[in-house]
Amino acid sequence: MDIGLLNVRITISKNVVTTDAIGNHKNEWVPFYTCYATVSGEAGKEETDAGTIVDDSKIDFTIRWCKKAAALDSTHYRVEFGGELYDIKAVDHMNYKRKCIKLSCQKVRR
Template identity: 35%
Template sequence: MKISRLSEKVIFQKGSAHEDEYGNHVMGYDDYFSCSCTVSSQVGDEKEDAVTMDEEIISFTVRYSSETECISGKEYRIIFRGKYYNIVSVDYQGYRKKSIKFKCKHWSLEDSHAESSS
């Protein structure tokens, strides 16, 4: 992987339970790791069965490291240019320990309200 292609910054956040001021457990996210990446995007392509025209699928390729090897889609999310992305899948690029590709879906507050009302 050429360094010149790692031209964008991403922040990985890890989900964790916190207590609010009333002692209730609430889910939140804390910054875990920040690094440079290569970005490739796909909007509503026919190749993806589950993708509709209004969904944004984006892939972030980062260098392999001890920090990135443990990242999964269950506990982590990515912040890129102020937008939040849920990790859909993780591709270890043939387990060569050079790079990892995170396929992500854009997440917004409107998405979470639509899911909770259905």
């Protein structure tokens, strides 16, 4: 893995359930891990959904392997990059060689 290609900073957030002062439970995204990544596979696509144009961009991030990154899954984590949020659709451990992890993501609809 060429370290020089890890040129963008991303933040991975985790979805946790928090309880407020009166006992209400709510989902909240908290920062989990910040690292440098390689961005690849950018594919922009716009669709019309219910009369509005929706951006369904797909992007891949490749990060270095570490114990924290090895715990990532597609249901409890998301990526923040360039002020945009991306849902993790798939986590590829690259043949489990413990060198890098590839995150296939799609832009969050808001």
